[in-house]
Amino acid sequence: MQLYHHPYSLDSQRVRLALEEKGIDYTSFHVNPVTVKNMDASFFRRNPSAKLPVFQNGHHIIYNTIEIIQYVERIALVSSGEENIPSSGGEVTAWMHRIKQWNPKFFTLSHIPKKHRDYVYKFIRQVIIARMAEATDLAAAYHTKLVQVYETEDKLKDPAVLKQSKEQLIRLLDQVEKRLNESAYLAGEEFSMADVMLVPVLARLVLLNLKEEYIDGRPNTAKYWIMVQQRPSYKKVIGKHFSGWRKHKTFIRTWCFVHIRTILRRF
Numbered sequence: 001m002q003l004y005h006h007p008y009s010l011d012s013q014r015v016r017l018a019l020e021e022k023g024i025d026y027t028s029f030h031v032n033p034v035t036v037k038n039m040d041a042s043f044f045r046r047n048p049s050a051k052l053p054v055f056q057n058g059h060h061i062i063y064n065t066i067e068i069i070q071y072v073e074r075i076a077l078v079s080s081g082e083e084n085i086p087s088s089g090g091e092v093t094a095w096m097h098r099i100k101q102w103n104p105k106f107f108t109l110s111h112i113p114k115k116h117r118d119y120v121y122k123f124i125r126q127v128i129i130a131r132m133a134e135a136t137d138l139a140a141a142y143h144t145k146l147v148q149v150y151e152t153e154d155k156l157k158d159p160a161v162l163k164q165s166k167e168q169l170i171r172l173l174d175q176v177e178k179r180l181n182e183s184a185y186l187a188g189e190e191f192s193m194a195d196v197m198l199v200p201v202l203a204r205l206v207l208l209n210l211k212e213e214y215i216d217g218r219p220n221t222a223k224y225w226i227m228v229q230q231r232p233s234y235k236k237v238i239g240k241h242f243s244g245w246r247k248h249k250t251f252i253r254t255w256c257f258v259h260i261r262t263i264l265r266r267f
């Protein structure tokens with residue numbers, strides 16, 4: 001089994017948490033979307049949406065995060081040989097879909113200084129154009145991606161888009177807070193795949209220095225956040241890259257890559 005993913009990608013974090021929680025071995029391939037590795041022809045040919053993560057088992061490829069997680073659950077069930085391990089019930093699935101409805105893209109980008117965002121987006125556009133010239137058979141798909149990049153940049157200028165994303169996040173966090181008043185985890189007393197969907201959202205808020213605004217004022221969520229960070233899966237998938245000084249190391253590496261390529265005009 002292969003997973004194409006990156007520590008920056010929230011959906012990748014979700015899938016990796018599921019794999020760690022279920023103890024499933026896999027071959028890991030890092031595809032950094034900020035250094036635009038997701039547009040390399042070898043990856044893009046496999047996945048013309050260029051989105052992460054991509055999960056492959058033999059000839060079977062899955063692109064949808066929830067489908068991957070449910071597939072991982074089934075593998076864990078089969079390989080355990082036990083028949084009475086419960087797979088996710090209705091409430092877990094409902095939470096997974098509810099959480100997935102919030103797209104972190106615009107919210108995240110809107111909290112990155114415009115100057116840095118513009119620099120990276122210009123780099124992304126130049127890389128796509130360079131790849132288009134190298135692999136002409138993929139030109140149409142690259143062109144679609146280029147249009148999407150321009151659309152993203154346009155949407156980021158629209159305060160209504162950002163307002164809607166923020167309001168949707170607040171509604172979700174309020175529902176979570178209410179639910180966590182009834183049980184330790186999102187769908188009961190056991191950590192489940194619903195939590196796997198939620199934890200990266202909280203980690204993203206912390207990364208953007210928004211913990212005080214979105215987590216601390218919700219006491220059940222604040223308690224939950226402390227608890228989930230103790231899990232080995234969290235430490236391996238998220239903590240390792242983003243706790244304390246490590247987050248600077250993670251970003252500086254990417255930033256240097258983008259900066260040097262831009263200076264040398266090597267896309």
Ligand SMILES: N[C@@H](CCC(=O)N[C@@H](CS)C(=O)NCC(=O)O)C(=O)O
Nearest residue numbers: 009010011033050051052063064065
């Ligand atoms: N196909 C995924 C969505 C994945 C997704 O949106 N991935 C983001 C990162 S979390 C991405 O790769 N964005 C890069 C891009 O849009 O080019 C799903 O439905 O679960």
